[in-house]
Amino acid sequence: xxxxLVLIKPDAMQRGLAGEIISRMEKKGLKIxxxxxxxxxxxxxxxxxxxxxxxxxxxxxxxFITSSPIIAIVFQxxxxxxxIRQMMGETDPAKAYxxxxxxxxxxxxxxxxxHGSDSLENASKEIDLFFSAxxxxxxxxxxxxxxx
Numbered sequence: 493x494x495x496x497l498v499l500i501k502p503d504a505m506q507r508g509l510a511g512e513i514i515s516r517m518e519k520k521g522l523k524i525x526x527x528x529x530x531x532x533x534x535x536x537x538x539x540x541x542x543x544x545x546x547x548x549x550x551x552x553x554x555x556f557i558t559s560s561p562i563i564a565i566v567f568q569x570x571x572x573x574x575x576i577r578q579m580m581g582e583t584d585p586a587k588a589y590x591x592x593x594x595x596x597x598x599x600x601x602x603x604x605x606x607h608g609s610d611s612l613e614n615a616s617k618e619i620d621l622f623f624s625a626x627x628x629x630x631x632x633x634x635x636x637x638x639x640x
Contacts, residue, residue: 494572497618499607502560509597510563513606517567521639526566526628532558540621564622573615576608
């Protein structure tokens with residue numbers, strides 16, 4: 493089973509969309525194995541967005557993600573990375589299809605509600621930034637026998 497990091501960003505928190513986003517992913521069959529609410533500091537934000545360092549929008553990303561509390565979640569499931577990416581929709585909400593999180597609720601590319609890991613390699617790195625091994629739970633759900 494794959495694991496992926498999902499961040500419910502400040503705009504989703506301020507708009508009361510956290511429950512909707514989590515619910516959609518759970519209804520898809522993804523299992524929460526770790527979750528916490530935090531106010532990301534600039535150091536963590538800079539490490540999380542290190543791939544964008546030097547780009548014109550880097551400071552805006554850091555300022556935005558540190559502007560309000562977020563929820564960090566590790567979801568687990570078959571093809572979790574790709575499924576979450578599809579459920580989120582295009583980064584630019586104007587290009588995201590209806591039925592995706594960004595297509596249904598997104599307004600602006602700079603405020604696009606949710607982050608999901610873009611690869612298994614990045615998922616592992618991102619999960620390690622936000623969670624220790626002791627904070628990630630392995631457990632069986634009866635539902636999993638019906639999904640997998």
